[in-house]
Amino acid sequence: MTAATLRTMLLATDGSPDAALAARVAADLCRETGATLHVVHAWQVPTLASQAEARAYPDEPVTGHSAVYEAYAQRAERLLAEQLAALYDAGVGSVREHLVNGHPVAAIVDLAAVVQADLIVLGSRGLGPVGRLVLGSVSEGVAHHAARPVLVLRGGAAAWPPRRLVIGADGSADADRAATLAARIGRACGATATLAHAFPELPLLPFETPAEGRARRDEAMRRAEVALEGRAQRVEALLGRRPEVRVVVADPAHLLLSAAEQGDGPALLAVGSRGLGPLQRFWLGSTSTKVLRAAHGPVLIAPHQPLPVAAQEHDAGRAAHPVGG
Ligand code: ATP
Ligand code: MG
DSSP states (O other), rough: OOOOOOEEEEEOOOOOOHHHHHHHHHHHHHHHHOOEEEEEEOOOOOOOHHHHHHOOOOTTEEEEEEHHHHHHHHHHHHHHHHHHHHHHHOOOOOOEEEEEEOOOOHHHHHHHHHHTTTTEEESSSOOSSTTTTOOOOHHHHHHHOOOOOOOEEEEGGGGSOEEEEEEOSSSOOHHHHHHHHHHHHHHHHHHHHEEEEEEEEOOOTOOOHHHHHHHHHHHHHHHHHHHHHHHHHHHHHHHHHOOOOEESOOHHHHHHHHHHHSSSEEEEEEEEESSOOOOTTSSSOHHHHHHHHHHHEEEEEOOOOOOOOOHHHHHHHHHHHHTTT
């Protein structure tokens, strides 16, 4: 578990209530950690508006400096200026601002790479029209594509600061990175922590009796508990207090979501973007996707870092020759 530091943060804002919560959280974390804060607002002329303009002024180019383009550009400038003023009101020393004409997901993901953000902070919902969704397309897109940790805020003013961290710890490298970063954030917030490992129901092997199957599962869980204790010690060193450790036979997303909901005070859920599941093609695993979509409060996702090529070949070799190694 490497000691992730928070030196640079990128706040993405569209001026929505969830983005305002994200701004407060980014301001708090920057004050606590001394991190440099960047703020980005991306804007585009919606296709329908440019089509309408093209029909009204068929001889004028729509891009460049058309009236519609100028109106959207000015609105975006005003929005970013208001967000900056709010950040300075919240006591942030200095902010680097980025106004980008382009698709928000690409703008946020690319800028996070350029400024080497240690954390992207954004709201769960924005100003989009579909009020029933809990997750907007920008936050979901950033969570899926960013190669940097992402903190998605929701749940209103009462959701932050978290009193508890609920960390999904399945033994994967991504989960370890999520745990490290969550512990740093949790320390700044004075939070307690639970490290939870959901264990799958193991199918019976051929010729195995149910009692033998149970014994094998108990043994596997005992080994998982020992491994989790080691992780708990590393989290304790960063958090400043001992985390609770839970190894349970359950569906992982269900275990994490219910652990976040039971207990006193707001919780921050932290997961790795990919666990140990078999679908290596996908950037975000099914547990992190479910947690991100269904949690009532904030979610921290550590990005997937593929194994170095040499390690992948080594792993593939082991999978191809499971007996001989
Ligand atoms: P949709 O846009 O898919 O209809 P939505 O508007 O409800 O849904 P998102 O757009 O995903 O939700 O907004 C989630 C968060 O992403 C916002 O709270 C904000 O932090 C960030 N965000 C959204 N749009 C932009 C943008 N244009 N520039 C920067 N950040 C943005
Ligand atoms: Mg939106």
